[in-house]
Amino acid sequence: WLALPASLRAVHSCLEVSSEPSCRELFWAAHVWGGAMQRAWLREFNALGLQLRPQAAKLVTEFLSLYEDPTQMAETLVEYTKNYLRSRQGRVEAFIDADTIRSVLECMHQVSAAGSAGSTQEAARQGIEALDLGDGIQIYDVTSEVAPFDYRTTTKEWAPALEPSTLFPGPDVKAKIYASRYHLLLQRTLLEGKYVIDEEASATGILPGQLILTKVESLQGNPGPKTTFGLLARVQSEGKRQWTIEDLHKVYPVELEVQESDHLMTDGSFVLAEGRLEGGRFLIKNLDLPGAVPRNMTLVKDLIPRQTFGGTLTDAQLKILEESEPGNPDGFYVVLSEVHLDSGRVLEKLTDLFQGYEESQPPTAYVLMGSFCSSPFVTTAEGIRSYRDGFERLKFMLRSLSNHIQSGTRFVFVPGPNDPGAQMLPHVALPEYLTSDLAKDVPNVVMGTNPCRLRHFSRELVFFRHDVLRLLRRHEVVPLREPDGGPASAAHARTEMVRFLLDQAHLVPLPLEQSNILWAYDHTLRLYPLPHAVFIGGVTQPFDTSYAECKFCSVGPFSREAEFYAFHPVKDLMEQCGVPDRAG
Numbered sequence: 001w002l003a004l005p006a007s008l009r010a011v012h013s014c015l016e017v018s019s020e021p022s023c024r025e026l027f028w029a030a031h032v033w034g035g036a037m038q039r040a041w042l043r044e045f046n047a048l049g050l051q052l053r054p055q056a057a058k059l060v061t062e063f064l065s066l067y068e069d070p071t072q073m074a075e076t077l078v079e080y081t082k083n084y085l086r087s088r089q090g091r092v093e094a095f096i097d098a099d100t101i102r103s104v105l106e107c108m109h110q111v112s113a114a115g116s117a118g119s120t121q122e123a124a125r126q127g128i129e130a131l132d133l134g135d136g137i138q139i140y141d142v143t144s145e146v147a148p149f150d151y152r153t154t155t156k157e158w159a160p161a162l163e164p165s166t167l168f169p170g171p172d173v174k175a176k177i178y179a180s181r182y183h184l185l186l187q188r189t190l191l192e193g194k195y196v197i198d199e200e201a202s203a204t205g206i207l208p209g210q211l212i213l214t215k216v217e218s219l220q221g222n223p224g225p226k227t228t229f230g231l232l233a234r235v236q237s238e239g240k241r242q243w244t245i246e247d248l249h250k251v252y253p254v255e256l257e258v259q260e261s262d263h264l265m266t267d268g269s270f271v272l273a274e275g276r277l278e279g280g281r282f283l284i285k286n287l288d289l290p291g292a293v294p295r296n297m298t299l300v301k302d303l304i305p306r307q308t309f310g311g312t313l314t315d316a317q318l319k320i321l322e323e324s325e326p327g328n329p330d331g332f333y334v335v336l337s338e339v340h341l342d343s344g345r346v347l348e349k350l351t352d353l354f355q356g357y358e359e360s361q362p363p364t365a366y367v368l369m370g371s372f373c374s375s376p377f378v379t380t381a382e383g384i385r386s387y388r389d390g391f392e393r394l395k396f397m398l399r400s401l402s403n404h405i406q407s408g409t410r411f412v413f414v415p416g417p418n419d420p421g422a423q424m425l426p427h428v429a430l431p432e433y434l435t436s437d438l439a440k441d442v443p444n445v446v447m448g449t450n451p452c453r454l455r456h457f458s459r460e461l462v463f464f465r466h467d468v469l470r471l472l473r474r475h476e477v478v479p480l481r482e483p484d485g486g487p488a489s490a491a492h493a494r495t496e497m498v499r500f501l502l503d504q505a506h507l508v509p510l511p512l513e514q515s516n517i518l519w520a521y522d523h524t525l526r527l528y529p530l531p532h533a534v535f536i537g538g539v540t541q542p543f544d545t546s547y548a549e550c551k552f553c554s555v556g557p558f559s560r561e562a563e564f565y566a567f568h569p570v571k572d573l574m575e576q577c578g579v580p581d582r583a584g
Contacts, residue, residue: 044074045096050081055098063105080104133313136321136328137364138455139412139446140310142426142524146453149308149523151183158304165520173519177512178231179248184505184528185270186229189213189290191301195227217250219277228282229290232271232477233511243477245273245282252282261287262483264496266475268511269504287477289503292548298529309460309531310453322458325570331364331456332568337465337537338416338557340374341390347397349562349579354401356579362404363566364456369465369537369555370416372430377420384434387420391436398442410444414452416465416537425466425508425517426450426524451507451525459569460531464507467538469497469554475510494543498552502527502534533567533574544574 045052052060060077064070081096081104140146148161189195195213196206206212214222216230230245232254243254257275265271265287274286298304306318313321334357340346357363377387398404398411413435415427420434427450432439439445451464473480473493480488480496488496501507505528508515517525527534533551542556542563551574556563562579 044071044078050078051095052101053095053097056096056101059098059101059105077104133317133321135408136324136457137410138311138313139410139448140453140455141429142310142449142451142453143428143521146310146524147307148520149305150180151187153183156187158302158308161523165523167518167520169520174512177517177519177522180522181270181504181506182231182248184526185290187302188293188298188505188528189229189272191293191297198222213272216245216247216252219250219252219282222277225274225276227272227274229272230270232265232267232269232273232287234267245271245284252277252280255281255283256287256478257283257285258287258478260479260481261477262481262488262492262496263287263289264472264480264493264500265289265477266472266500266510267477268475268514269477269500269509289500292499292502292505292530292550294549295530295532296549302529304529306529308529309455311455313455318458321455325457325459328457329570330361330568331570332566333365333367333456333461334363334564334566335367335369335463335535335537335553335555336558336564337369337555338539338559339368339370339372340559341394342373342375342386343559346559346562347393348582349558350394351397352582353562353564353579354397354404358401358403362401362407362409365410365412365454367412367414367452367454367463367535369414369450369463369535371418371465372413372416373418374559376418379420387434388436391434391438395436395438395441398438398445405443408444410446411442412446412448412452412454412463413438414448414450414463414465414537416450417467423516425515426521427465453531456569459533461533461535461567461569462507462527462531463535463537465537466508467540468501468508468510469494469536469538469540471510471514472497472500475514494554495545495547498545498547502530502547502550502552505530507534507536532569532572535565535567542576544576 042052042057060074063077064073067073081100143165148165149158150161151158190197190213193207194209194211196210198212198214198218201210201212211227214226214228216228219226219228228245230247232243232245234241235244237253243256244251245254246252254273270290272288272290273282273284274288275282275284277283299306306315307313334353339350372390373387377383401409413430415421415430417423419427419430421428421430429447429449432447435447439447448463450466451462454461454463480493482488482492501509505526507525507527508517512519530548530550533553535553535555537555539557540554542554542565544551544553544565546552551567551572553565553567553574555565558564564577564579566575566577567573568575
């Protein structure tokens, strides 16, 4: 009552104590004023295709009557109502009901009452931004919610790509894949100041300890030992295969004087090569990789937008998420791979796993990576029925998890190589009709893409189902050896595979003919800036490690030994777990 404008308080009081014409005149004056104001803000909603239900319109009118400039506040309310709908439903509904408006206004009121902003409108803005973030968990469809960004060499900044991604791009997009990777890795290599491009060194000189990096295109007429940066590839030439090194403007055949290395390097990777140009061939005596840069250094020195990870959250919203982390330290994720729903043993282990967390503490989410059947999916009536049956059994299992449902636990499904769909990367989400409408019948089920990107408050997590770790050794440039000589041990090979992926800032840094990447969506496989954690699901043995302040986990097949991982993002804790056999 005291929050009403003075003119309306006077009207209200007059109606209570008197029926004199002056009061009626005052009432009708207020009614006419309110009607004009309502028409004004209704235009704000209608202009963006939004229509309010009668009760919602009443709530909005009452709210806007509190402000001296209701039209301006109406613009703010419209914008954040859209954000609220998008965050809750993934789309904007045309008709807005009272419950939606009430949720938005309640948050605005709480923040305003707490005095957390200098003005009521600023408090409302911050409150709605916080409300838009939901429970702090964002799961991105990489085919539609991860926008491409390009590095502009002229202004040395990252900007949204001019052309949107499409399934049927022109042939120039294939060349752009390597050009984009080249610019990304070269820019990252120069961040720490260890290397200086030769043109800049000639103009400004170098500092003690700095090394000169000569571009491949600048090797001609530049005698002597040089360190260059470029793409190392094996090509077919004159009936035989040979190695080449190239950048955007020049390519040279390569002769490898180095015979082995303690670092893994593959065909189609970007390398730092030390050698000299002789007779039109570049003789390489040493090879290395451009090293990964810790995430914090990238964000500070490279100024790459955090929106490259996915979504449309603003920097202010991401700041709110980061500040909210200390108050939400207990969230964790259970990650499984090769969850064969056509296997009785796997279903039994899943039952025990779910029941164990049901009786203790349900996780924030389960991330279940395929394949979800033990044999490749076939598009026959029997194949479809068999595939759907596995999800029917899982649906029955999930419906009984009342504590999970009450806690809002999500179930995220990432398709694998045996699952339906074209075997291209990124892999689209599994369709509803093949998953027995699981997402409709069980709350908080998310059919994700492969790879799948997830934001836990400000922590960025990547989940990828691919046997890339098994493929890397097949494409070695030179044999991998231990640092002190001798054949590489399994532990060293695992460490080098992780290092290679993160150094190349890509989930599948192999030749395009080996990786089946959709050309226009190559950016969805990048690892730059480094996320907080990367999970690779495959058939290799499970292990986890850290490199350049990034957690890396190879999630072994659940179908083999019922092993899985639990990850606590805020605590930065990775746990390898297993489901024990039942007694008896």
